[in-house]
Amino acid sequence: MPEPIRLSVDCMGGDHGPSVTLPACRAFLDKHPGAELILVGKPEELTAAAAWPRCRIVAASEVVTMEDPIEVALRRKRDSSMRVAIQQLKADREGNPALAHACVSAGNTGALMAVARYLLKTLDGIDRPAIATVIPNQRGRFTTVLDLGANVDCTAEHLLQFAVMGSALVAAVEGNEEPSVGLLNIGEEAIKGSETIKQAGELLRAAGAAGQLNFFGNVEGNDIYKGTTDIVVCDGFVGNVMLKTSEGLATMIGAFIKEEFSRNLLTKFVALLALPILKAFKNRVDHRRFNGAALLGLRGLVFKSHGSADAFAFEQALARAYDAARNRLLDRVHDRIVATLQAKANDAGDNAANSVAQAA
Amino acid sequence: MPEPIRLSVDCMGGDHGPSVTLPACRAFLDKHPGAELILVGKPEELTAAAAWPRCRIVAASEVVTMEDPIEVALRRKRDSSMRVAIQQLKADREGNPALAHACVSAGNTGALMAVARYLLKTLDGIDRPAIATVIPNQRGRFTTVLDLGANVDCTAEHLLQFAVMGSALVAAVEGNEEPSVGLLNIGEEAIKGSETIKQAGELLRAAGAAGQLNFFGNVEGNDIYKGTTDIVVCDGFVGNVMLKTSEGLATMIGAFIKEEFSRNLLTKFVALLALPILKAFKNRVDHRRFNGAALLGLRGLVFKSHGSADAFAFEQALARAYDAARNRLLDRVHDRIVATLQAKANDAGDNAANSVAQAA
Structure with missing residues (x-):
């Protein structure tokens, strides 16, 4: 049996927070028996999920609002649900592997991109991450x-x-x-x-x-x-x-x-x-139906849901993140980038060799 | 009784040429008793209009196609219907006033803008004309x-x-x-x-x-x-x-x-x-219904119809050009630009005066 795919979910993000994200998570779990969820947010607002199967709650005391400037999300709210959810994609200091394969948030795009970039860093060969839908x-x-x-x-x-x-x-x-x-x-x-x-x-x-x-x-x-x-x-x-x-x-x-x-x-x-x-x-x-944009070029899979998503829409974003993780999107982006860089290096090498040959 | 508004029409332009532009002109004339048209194109293709009221045919031997590069429209086809139609917006060498108040063409945008800009020049204070719809x-x-x-x-x-x-x-x-x-x-x-x-x-x-x-x-x-x-x-x-x-x-x-x-x-x-x-x-x-984009910033009113316009659509472009000419669009653009330039000059003057005052 394949290893389960685990998603970390910023349950507090978006216009509606847990009133939308929790029902979406519940529906998603029912439809994806191979999935596990890490629900991140204020524990008192996530009690409904306490007894759900294949599900774990991770506490975060703060919430990045839709209006928060990037600086606030990055430097002030260090225990935000957004940040803690992304943190689940990283190996810890003792070298234990990351807890989640992909992260989903409906939080504000600028903050999400900035925090994800700060915590995860970009892949080698990528100057700037991009948002794809x-x-x-x-x-x-x-x-x-x-x-x-x-x-x-x-x-x-x-x-x-x-x-x-x-x-x-x-x-x-x-x-x-x-x-x-x-x-x-x-x-x-x-x-x-x-x-x-x-x-x-x-x-x-x-x-x-x-x-x-x-x-x-x-x-x-x-x-x-x-x-x-x-x-x-x-x-x-x-x-x-x-x-x-x-x-x-x-x-x-x-x-x-x-x-x-x-x-x-x-x-x-x-x-x-x-x-x-x-x-x-x-x-x-x-x-x-098409909700869930991928933040590409980072050392971790982050998906952004529309801020105003309802439970149905948020569930689609979860499903999209799940598919991407299951199909090893991160490795594939990495491999393609490496191949492109390699080809360019060879080209440059060829050009250099040609120049030397011409000069000789 | 007010002076009639006269439009020059590039009858050969667009995907369909006279088979669309002529019926559109006919319908337009019927609805606008205060309008006159100068129909520009190959006379043998415009014979249907020979006996129309408030209407004159001006011969042009060449046609700018939808695929012609700008250079061809500008330098090679000097007797194109597009060019001759725009020419009607200019006073002649003896200082006689322009024959038309506005010009309409469904010809290719790049060529139309280039020819219009070359023949008419931009208004003082305008670096680049723009297309508005x-x-x-x-x-x-x-x-x-x-x-x-x-x-x-x-x-x-x-x-x-x-x-x-x-x-x-x-x-x-x-x-x-x-x-x-x-x-x-x-x-x-x-x-x-x-x-x-x-x-x-x-x-x-x-x-x-x-x-x-x-x-x-x-x-x-x-x-x-x-x-x-x-x-x-x-x-x-x-x-x-x-x-x-x-x-x-x-x-x-x-x-x-x-x-x-x-x-x-x-x-x-x-x-x-x-x-x-x-x-x-x-x-x-x-x-x-919304066909007819204005080329703004030129010393003459040029309207661009969609290339694939049918007779109904082309008629709308004619009506739009007519309204613009009737409401003195050219003078208004000119006046507004002058006012903006004047205000800027005053500002610069004030700043200079302030600097002098501060230095004193």
Whole structure:
């Protein structure tokens, strides 16, 4: 029998805290007999879970709020549930192995990224961690997009790293070993992309030619929803705007549909008939199903749930973290990064050798 | 009786050329008795319009295709319908006034911007023209967004200029003299925006405090659809991704709705009943209704239609250009820019005076 997968959960994070995280944990445990949970938070608020199977409570006296600045999360609240939950991913000072394989929090993104980075450090070869999520596409599958807001100014090198990490994520979680990568760019317009984007395109093409990843080429915003590539890479500013814009548009469309169907008695009657159809539609675009963004590039698996997640959504984030841990995402990111670095070193070596040969 | 408003139309531009632009012009003329048109293109393809009222055909022997690089549009095709149409906005060498008040083309954006900029030049105080469009929002009104792809790398100063031009546009076309301006930024994340965005925020705040524009503050992607502000300012890369992403998501949602309603006989029957409701909904989000982006910051009014526009959509672009010309958009942009420059010059003068006073 395989070793159980153990998740540490920041039970206090997010807009709702234990009233959402505990029911989600309970539902998750019922559906994943191979999973164990470490519930981190104020013990008095977690008593409901005291007698649950495959479950352990770890006390933390403080809570990072959604408004806390990064400095507070990093330096002042040293016994926060967020920090203690991430701490479970580290070996202790006596060299005992980490207690958890992955950590899930709905706490504020900036604080989570900062604390995770401080405690876990980045993998060799990664300058900056990135946030990756999946977005449903028209092919009935998912597009993985990164970065979503961890990095506002990215170099071409960073974008290459995102592509490598994204490839590892899709390979691990979706079993697609050669996922295609698109570089988010603007299309028909005058100047196709900034200098950074052009350079990133060259780096990605080279990495593709060397067999380190499956580079498709430039893609545009609509390709994310078309599902043109498995992965779309962009800087965090653009990624964040893209995601928030999508949320805004989806909300508006939902509101418009509702308004049109509740305009008068007749339309309300039709709405009644159309209910199962509207429900099926709603389910397909329900962003709660896709909750759980991966913080990639750290020496530990951290997943971020939407702050406003309900129990159903938080459970999806737990499931996503579980799948990633079970499929050894951390090792895969590490291996891919090492391979890319190795290839680059060889390239540099070849170039040096060529230069020597030419000089001779 | 007021002087008629005259539009020059690049009848050959876009994916479909005269088969779309001519019916659109015809419908537009019927609805706007105060308008006149200058139809530019290959005369043999415009014969249908020969006998139309308030209408004149100007011959142009070449066509800029959707694939033509900027260089071809600028230097090789000197008798293109696009170029000749824009030329109508200029006074001739003998000092006779311009023949048209605004120009409309569905030709390729990069070429249109380059040719317009070359022929018309930018207004004093404007470094770079911008592309502005309206997007429907949840309040049942419109959000004006710029830039949408003319400028991939923007300075803080450029973003301020966009805000001023956008304010003039909304004031002219929607009669809202104090439209609110939001700076597109990312929200909850660690570092709120790049250095450029932070600087732009300061410039906009200062301009707001000086009464030159109505600055709301930072907004996020979802605020565009919420209608939090009348205007949202961003660089062209972000704006283009935002727009294309929205198109992609709207298309996907439309396809999903269609799929769910055509799943089986029963759902098809319900679809039949729901048809008027679905039509009303579709009409509200129909992007054809919002066709016609303004190229702002030039010494002439140029409007860009979507390349794939049908006759209905192209007619909307004509109507938008007509409204802008009728409401003296060009003068308004000019006046606002002058006021902003003047205020800055005074500020600089005050600072210099203060320095002198302090030194004394």
